[in-house]
Amino acid sequence: MFRLLRSLDGQRVQQQPEFRWAAQECELFSRYFRGKIDNLLSGLQYFNDIDRPSDEIRCFTDCIDVFDQTTNTEITAICSATKKTCVLDPLPANQLTDNITHIVPAITRVTNTSLDEGVMPKLLKHAIVRPLLKKPSLDKDTLSSYRPVSNLTQLSKVIEKVVALRIMTHVSDQQMVECFQSAYRKNHSTETALLYVTSAVKTAMDKKQGTILLLVDFSSTFDTINHNILIRRLRLRYGFVGKALDWLTSYLKKRTQRVVIGDQSSSTTTLTTGVLQGYVLGPLLFSLYVQPIGDIIRAHGLFFHQYADDLQVYTHFDLTHSALVAAVKQMEDCLDEVKVWMAWNSMFMNDGKT
Numbered sequence: 001m002f003r004l005l006r007s008l009d010g011q012r013v014q015q016q017p018e019f020r021w022a023a024q025e026c027e028l029f030s031r032y033f034r035g036k037i038d039n040l041l042s043g044l045q046y047f048n049d050i051d052r053p054s055d056e057i058r059c060f061t062d063c064i065d066v067f068d069q070t071t072n073t074e075i076t077a078i079c080s081a082t083k084k085t086c087v088l089d090p091l092p093a094n095q096l097t098d099n100i101t102h103i104v105p106a107i108t109r110v111t112n113t114s115l116d117e118g119v120m121p122k123l124l125k126h127a128i129v130r131p132l133l134k135k136p137s138l139d140k141d142t143l144s145s146y147r148p149v150s151n152l153t154q155l156s157k158v159i160e161k162v163v164a165l166r167i168m169t170h171v172s173d174q175q176m177v178e179c180f181q182s183a184y185r186k187n188h189s190t191e192t193a194l195l196y197v198t199s200a201v202k203t204a205m206d207k208k209q210g211t212i213l214l215l216v217d218f219s220s221t222f223d224t225i226n227h228n229i230l231i232r233r234l235r236l237r238y239g240f241v242g243k244a245l246d247w248l249t250s251y252l253k254k255r256t257q258r259v260v261i262g263d264q265s266s267s268t269t270t271l272t273t274g275v276l277q278g279y280v281l282g283p284l285l286f287s288l289y290v291q292p293i294g295d296i297i298r299a300h301g302l303f304f305h306q307y308a309d310d311l312q313v314y315t316h317f318d319l320t321h322s323a324l325v326a327a328v329k330q331m332e333d334c335l336d337e338v339k340v341w342m343a344w345n346s347m348f349m350n351d352g353k354t
Helices: 002-007 022-047 072-080 093-098 100-117 154-173 190-206 227-236 242-252 282-289 292-299 321-344
Strands: 126-133 146-151 209-216 255-261 269-271 303-307 310-318
Touching: 022 126, 022 146, 022 255, 072 093, 072 100, 072 154, 093 100, 100 154, 100 242, 154 242, 154 282, 190 209, 190 303, 190 310, 209 321, 227 242, 227 282, 292 303, 292 321, 310 321
Parallel strands: 126 255
Antiparallel strands: 126 146, 209 310, 255 269, 303 310
């Protein structure tokens, strides 16, 4: 539906900045993107006196200590679906597809070695970042008008896809999938999230009830995720141990990136936080990271629905003043606890847009 609406405005063109001195601008963008995250994280000192939320809730019955090996058939299917090429790739995507029968056995061996040893190869943890204009109407000469889009090698994406499939299998088998998260799930989308919340509001209206709906906006949530907290959560809440946890730790730690504009690039920087949206595993790990927010909302007797980092919290009330006051208090108490949880998990709520 949203793709159709966007098409009515004509073809969308992703615009990179055009500067005379691209090399210097690459460094400016690199410092800006990193500085934005550092500034957010520096605000965490304010929350030092807040009681830390309780320990992780164990949601699994069986642990997963190693990721199952892949096969030539699985790798062929994944490679065939890969359409984009990174400048770091030795072959463009179309040539990979044309020669897939000759290349797949080597990719399968590399992938299985990575899984068995619990290590993501260092060369595959480097990303190319391109600044893209958020909206055509924004000032093209202003750094804040751009968002960073990361691109990885095809081999990195293939290995990540293999791991993502195994994570989803484990989470599904252990019944740990958040049923009110519509992102990164088959047969779920922004449309299903919108329809679910709209249906709940209309059902309440039919019952002569009102609804309070809180639309929560987060600030740079993918970029500020704390790696140590995520690794701990994967172990204690979801049951990733052994080589499986080793691989995820290796995947998260010591990632690097550089900003590229045209044929110029910045110096390489090391990432100490975050799971970037341009990564295959990033969105999935993000959804696992924020799942405890749902526990808090349920504990307050409220309803919610998520699509990635978009969160809608709502409750219904009888059409009386006392019921309205109670519902508002219930919502405020929940929001306060969510803010505390976010502070201890290196996440930030955008109060101006919430």
